[in-house]
Amino acid sequence: MKSQEMLENIQNLIQNCQWREAQKLIDEYRKTAFNHSYTDMVEIFQATIYMNDKEYDKAEKSILDGLRANITNYELYFMLGNLKEIYENKAQALFAYENAVFYCHNEDKEFLEEHLINYKQENSQELPGKVALLLTACHNFDYLKLCIDSIRSSNLEDSYEIILTNYAALPGERDWLKAQRDIIYLENVNPKNQFTIYNDGINAALESSDIFLLHTETVIMPNTIFNMRMCLYEDHKTGAAGSVTNLFDAQRADEVFQNMEQYVNYSSKNNIYDSKRHELCSRLLNFSILYKRTILNKIGCFDESFEDTQYVIDDMNLRLIQEGYRLQLCHDSFIYCFGLTKMDDNKTAEAAKPVLSDADRFFEKWGIDIKACSKIREDFIDIINKGEKEAFQILEIGCGMGATLLKIKDKYRASNVFGIELKKEEAMLGASLLNIESMDIEDMNLNYSKNFFDYILLGDLLEHFHKPEKILVYLRGFLKKNGIILAGIHNLQNQSVLLPLLKGDFTYKDNGILDRRHIKFFTKNEIIKLFKSCDYTMLDLYAKTEQLDKNTEELLNKLCSIDNSIDAESIRVVQYLVEAAKH
Structure with a gap:
C-alpha cells in the first residue's frame, strides 16, 4: 500500500471514529520505508487519537513532533489551540489560533x-492584547528596515503594533517612517536617554499590549515572538521572556554558524514551541525582552536615572524578581543580531556627567554587583557527571543569586539544588527563585543532614577563608560517600604575580589573583597538600592557562632554564579547578 493511500485510510478511519484500527494503521505506517514523508500529517492523526483518549500530554508531544517536521502546518497550530483550551490556558490558545491563521494560505x-474572531469575542475579558514592539531608530537605517520587514513577515498583522522613536533618524529616513501605516512614530526631541523614549513608547502603546523591547539591529525569525508569548503565558508567575541569539555567550544559541542565511535555516528547526526549552534564569540581556504588561503596570516603568541599557534592564528585572515574578530564557526563540550600536550622545540632550557611575548607582540602589552575582560557572557544570534524568543533591557555597544553580536545574531536571550566600541582598533576591539562604559558612552552622550532598561547589572562595582547611573538613561531613567537591583557586605562581615580584611589586587589585579581599594564597603544590590533609582524594586538577606575548615567553623560558625543577606550565596557569572526592 502506498504512503498516500495509507494516510487516506487513516483519515477515513478517524472520521468514522474507528480509533483502534486507525492506531494500528499509524503504527504500520511508521514502520514502512517511507515513514519520513508526510510526517506532519501522521502526527495530526496521532494527536487526534490521543485527544479522543484524553491523553493530552501525548497529544501535545505529537503536535510538536509534527511541527518539527513542518513548522508551517496551520492544522497543527489549530490543534495546539484546542489543546490549550482544554488546559484552560486561554492566552496560549489565542496565540496558537493566530499562528494557524498566519500560516494558512488555502x-x-x-x-x-472566523474562529479566531469568535474566540476573541467570547473571551475578551480574559485575553492579553497585542505585542507592542518598542524600537529605537538605529545608526544603520538598512538594519532598521530589515528588522521591521522581519516583524511583518513572521507575525499575523493584527497581533502586534510597532512603536518607533527617532533619535538617530535623518530627515529622509523620517519621511519613510512617517509613511508607514503600521508604525506609531514618536518624534521625541532631545530625549534625556534611551529609557525616556521607551517609557514614552509604553505610554503610546495600547493599554492591553505586552511590551517587547527590541534592538533594531536584529532580524526576527518565524515563531520567535509566538514562542516568547507562549512562554510568557505558561503561568501567572512568568513576568519576562528573552530569546537566544548568535551574538552573546550568556544567551547564545545551541549551534554556531558563519552567516545569517545559515542561521535562518537553523531557526526553522530551532523555533518550534517547547516549554521544556524554557529556562528559569536570574538575568536577561537587553537586545530582546518581552514583558507582561499587567506586571509592568504593577511595578512601574524604567528607571531613567541610569544611562547604560543593561543596567536599566537589570534594574527592571530585579524589581520583577523582587515582586515574586520569573525571568525565562526561551531556547526555542532565536533572533539574529548584527550588533548593538549604542545611542549617539551627540544626538541626545546635553547632560552633565553623573557624579556616580551606573555601576555605583546600581550598587547604591540594590547593594549587589549584578554581573558578579549572576555569573554562571559553566566550568563547574561541565564537570558534573550525572544522567539528565538522575536525581541528586547539590549545594553551592557563595551562589550569588543562584545563576549557576538555575543552569544546573535546567540541565538536570531531577536534581535538588541548594545555595548559601553571605551577602543578604543577593540571597534575598535569589530566594525568590531557589532554595537559597544567607549565612556565613565560616560560622559552620549548616542546617542539612550529614552525608546528604552528591556535589558541593565552592566557587572561588577558599582564598577568602581564614581557615580553609577547617571549612573543607566541615563540608566533608555533608558529602555522601564518593561525593565530590569542586573549587576554583587562583594560582599565586602565575607570571602576572611572579614577574612583578622580581621587581619588588606585589600590588593588590579589585579582583583576580591579587584580589585585595584574599586572605590566603595558593600554588599548585599547596592546593594538593591542602585537600590531601583534609582527607579528600584528588580526582583532577584542571588548569586555566593564559596566552602570553613573545617577550614574556622568552623571559619565562630563561628563568626556567636556571632550575630544571621549575614547572614552566604552572607559571602560565591563572586558576586551578579542583575536583576532589570523599572516599
Whole structure:
C-alpha cells in the first residue's frame, strides 16, 4: 500500500471514529520505508487519537513532533489551540489560533479567521492584547528596515503594533517612517536617554499590549515572538521572556554558524514551541525582552536615572524578581543580531556627567554587583557527571543569586539544588527563585543532614577563608560517600604575580589573583597538600592557562632554564579547578 493511500485510510478511519484500527494503521505506517514523508500529517492523526483518549500530554508531544517536521502546518497550530483550551490556558490558545491563521494560505483561512474572531469575542475579558514592539531608530537605517520587514513577515498583522522613536533618524529616513501605516512614530526631541523614549513608547502603546523591547539591529525569525508569548503565558508567575541569539555567550544559541542565511535555516528547526526549552534564569540581556504588561503596570516603568541599557534592564528585572515574578530564557526563540550600536550622545540632550557611575548607582540602589552575582560557572557544570534524568543533591557555597544553580536545574531536571550566600541582598533576591539562604559558612552552622550532598561547589572562595582547611573538613561531613567537591583557586605562581615580584611589586587589585579581599594564597603544590590533609582524594586538577606575548615567553623560558625543577606550565596557569572526592 502506498504512503498516500495509507494516510487516506487513516483519515477515513478517524472520521468514522474507528480509533483502534486507525492506531494500528499509524503504527504500520511508521514502520514502512517511507515513514519520513508526510510526517506532519501522521502526527495530526496521532494527536487526534490521543485527544479522543484524553491523553493530552501525548497529544501535545505529537503536535510538536509534527511541527518539527513542518513548522508551517496551520492544522497543527489549530490543534495546539484546542489543546490549550482544554488546559484552560486561554492566552496560549489565542496565540496558537493566530499562528494557524498566519500560516494558512488555502480555503481554510476563512474558517480559521472566523474562529479566531469568535474566540476573541467570547473571551475578551480574559485575553492579553497585542505585542507592542518598542524600537529605537538605529545608526544603520538598512538594519532598521530589515528588522521591521522581519516583524511583518513572521507575525499575523493584527497581533502586534510597532512603536518607533527617532533619535538617530535623518530627515529622509523620517519621511519613510512617517509613511508607514503600521508604525506609531514618536518624534521625541532631545530625549534625556534611551529609557525616556521607551517609557514614552509604553505610554503610546495600547493599554492591553505586552511590551517587547527590541534592538533594531536584529532580524526576527518565524515563531520567535509566538514562542516568547507562549512562554510568557505558561503561568501567572512568568513576568519576562528573552530569546537566544548568535551574538552573546550568556544567551547564545545551541549551534554556531558563519552567516545569517545559515542561521535562518537553523531557526526553522530551532523555533518550534517547547516549554521544556524554557529556562528559569536570574538575568536577561537587553537586545530582546518581552514583558507582561499587567506586571509592568504593577511595578512601574524604567528607571531613567541610569544611562547604560543593561543596567536599566537589570534594574527592571530585579524589581520583577523582587515582586515574586520569573525571568525565562526561551531556547526555542532565536533572533539574529548584527550588533548593538549604542545611542549617539551627540544626538541626545546635553547632560552633565553623573557624579556616580551606573555601576555605583546600581550598587547604591540594590547593594549587589549584578554581573558578579549572576555569573554562571559553566566550568563547574561541565564537570558534573550525572544522567539528565538522575536525581541528586547539590549545594553551592557563595551562589550569588543562584545563576549557576538555575543552569544546573535546567540541565538536570531531577536534581535538588541548594545555595548559601553571605551577602543578604543577593540571597534575598535569589530566594525568590531557589532554595537559597544567607549565612556565613565560616560560622559552620549548616542546617542539612550529614552525608546528604552528591556535589558541593565552592566557587572561588577558599582564598577568602581564614581557615580553609577547617571549612573543607566541615563540608566533608555533608558529602555522601564518593561525593565530590569542586573549587576554583587562583594560582599565586602565575607570571602576572611572579614577574612583578622580581621587581619588588606585589600590588593588590579589585579582583583576580591579587584580589585585595584574599586572605590566603595558593600554588599548585599547596592546593594538593591542602585537600590531601583534609582527607579528600584528588580526582583532577584542571588548569586555566593564559596566552602570553613573545617577550614574556622568552623571559619565562630563561628563568626556567636556571632550575630544571621549575614547572614552566604552572607559571602560565591563572586558576586551578579542583575536583576532589570523599572516599
